[in-house]
Amino acid sequence: MATKHVKEMDALKEHLGKHQLKLTRQRELILSAFLRQEHITAEAMYHQLAKSDPHLGLATIYRTLNLFCDAGLAQARHFGSQTKYDNVSHKGHHDHLICTGCEKIVEFENEEIERLQEEVATRHGFTIKTHRLELYGLCTRCRD
Amino acid sequence: MATKHVKEMDALKEHLGKHQLKLTRQRELILSAFLRQEHITAEAMYHQLAKSDPHLGLATIYRTLNLFCDAGLAQARHFGSQTKYDNVSHKGHHDHLICTGCEKIVEFENEEIERLQEEVATRHGFTIKTHRLELYGLCTRCRD
DNA sequence: ATTGAAATTGATAAACTGTCTCAAAATTAT
């Protein structure tokens, strides 16, 4: 549908325009697939897209997902040895609860923690630009 | 001096004893160098130790630092794409403030944040096993 | 619609970090 993901497509176009970058078939294709995901690795996107477009190169996936990060549509998160691209196009900042049993990822946001982080930083003379908070454990189902 | 790092050396010996592992020249050497650090990568230890012992293999450094983790003397921390081994022999749990300007790392510990983390986890049915909290920003000196 | 400069792509090489392999050496219990 031409009515889906218009907002994100426009955000990408705006970023492209500002940086003398071009809109390509691949970029449209990867964006549309990416927006259907919550968190995904480049490798996983590669295999998923290979079904419909077997000649899409892995390097292009990486380049494009990194472009999405620059455009503010994605955020790279280093979970273990892999980088997952977090689809942040329709949501604000958040942190993660990760089940080490089933790999489930739950997003959360806690204002009080954010406030305390600022407090800690200030106490040490730091100005926070970003942060990363990940809680690892077992979800209800995996605790059996 | 034979009087330095005796406690940690004993902790290592105890771990070795319990797991049918042997005390080697390399393990003593790497331990003594490691205990002088706060946070260090395997690669950095490799180069540092190469000055006095050019034939120490990188694999041995990795193996030994991982051994220290098992023995509770070190903790592996994945900062970006590199693993830093945190010398936790003389300190308990803590999190990190990291200056993106000069790479300075400040350790902190905030009970209130820890408590709120538990609260968030409980609310989502999770049981936390570990967590990671890193605040990235600029220290006083780099904010100029 | 054509042209042409500039950006992009895909295939693959390379970089980078960390682990594995295995013969030789070191350790430890006997």
Place this chain on the structure above:
DNA sequence: ATAATTTTGAGACAGTTTATCAATTTCAAT
């Protein structure tokens, strides 16, 4: 000292991501 077991060092190997570069595509200006 002997012998079983563990460890070491060198380099091969593996997993993930980036760099290279010739061919292709985009897009703004004719």
